[in-house]
Amino acid sequence: MRQLELHHLRCIACVAKHLHFSRAAEELEIAAPSLTRQIQEAERLLGVRLFHRTKRSVALTAAGEAYLADITPALEHLARGAERAALAERGELGRVEIGYIASAAYAGVLRQTAGGFHTTHPGIEVTIREVVMDRVPGMLSEGQLDVAFVRPPMQFSEGIRTTTVYRDTFVVALPEDSELATAPTLSPAQLRDEWFVLPEQEAGTYEVARRGRFSPKLGPQPGTLAAVLACVSLGGNVAVVPHTLADCIALPGVVYRTISGKPIPSEIALAYRQFERAPAVRTFVDYVKSR
Structure with a gap:
């Protein structure tokens, strides 16, 4: 058995909006006789009359008003769905x-x-x-x-x-009571005898060792940069970390010093x-x- 389709619902809603078949047909961009057939077919499928029609007027029947009250939210929901789909396709949702x-x-x-x-x-x-x-x-x-x-x-x-x-450079984090902390700048060679806490990004540590011509003595690798600095604060270790940390994290017992020579990029x-x-x-x- 054939059922009403979306185009039937849109025709009903548009005629109810204008209460005029010609104006509704113009909005729907279909011929007025075609719109009349769509409404007649919808009424036949529903088994009720939706509109009172004369040569001079169009009005909703009681059945039409009841039916319109239910299909209007459905049509609005479908319209919102189509709009959201378009937004999603454009990368806006x-x-x-x-x-x-x-x-x-x-x-x-x-x-x-x-x-x-x-x-x-x-x-x-x-x-x-x-x-x-x-x-x-x-x-x-x-x-x-x-x-x-x-x-x-x-x-x-x-x-x-x-x-x-984002472009940054590496610096050295070391305990504030370290003898090295008295200098504002440290050369890679000065770190030869230190134990290094390894951040997740190890490249800075190994570049310092390469420039200082030594193999780094590796301590713990605790994970996050905050954990790395916590290890440094306990004493006995240094760490090569991004300069950003010097501006953001002031941890008790930890100081930062620049590395001499060409900046090591991070x-x-x-x-x-x-x-x-x-x-x-x-x-x-x-x-x-x-x-």
Whole structure:
């Protein structure tokens, strides 16, 4: 048995709006006789008369008023659904799951990118979570994260790309009672006999050792930068950390010193899938790249 279709409902609602077949047909962009047939067919399928029609007037019947009260919210809901689908297709609606390392928050990168994006794209839900950096490649490949802020260099599988969003340099964090703390600047060679706490990004430590021509004595690798500094504060260890920490974290017992010579670069980068399918995620990546 044939049932009413969406075009029937739209015709009924439009005629009820105008109470005039010619004006309703004009809005619907169909011929008036075709609209009349659609209404007649709808009435036949429903088994009730929806409109009182004369040569001079059109009015809703009691059945028509009752039926219109139910189909109007449904049509409005369908219209909102179509609008939301279009927004999602354009990357204006959706969700972005962002992973980040702590220094991205310390450096203001997270606020400037994720925070700024949320302000300019209110239809996209932004979720952030701190992550262990060596888990990021797998989380991106497996879809547990959409994007992630990390500190290169890192090894990623094929299909993952990075773009630099913040440039920094490495400094040395050391106990304030260390003899080395009396100097404002330290050469790599002066750190030869120190024990190094390793951050997640080890590149700075090994570059200091390379420039000082020694093999670093490696202590604990506690994970986050805050944990690294906590180890330094206990005494007996130093750490090569991003300069951003010197501006953000004042931990009792810890001081920061610059490293002489050419600055050792430290960067924060956005890692993302090269062939991302989700429009909202692509919109976020484009937003970050444009800043």
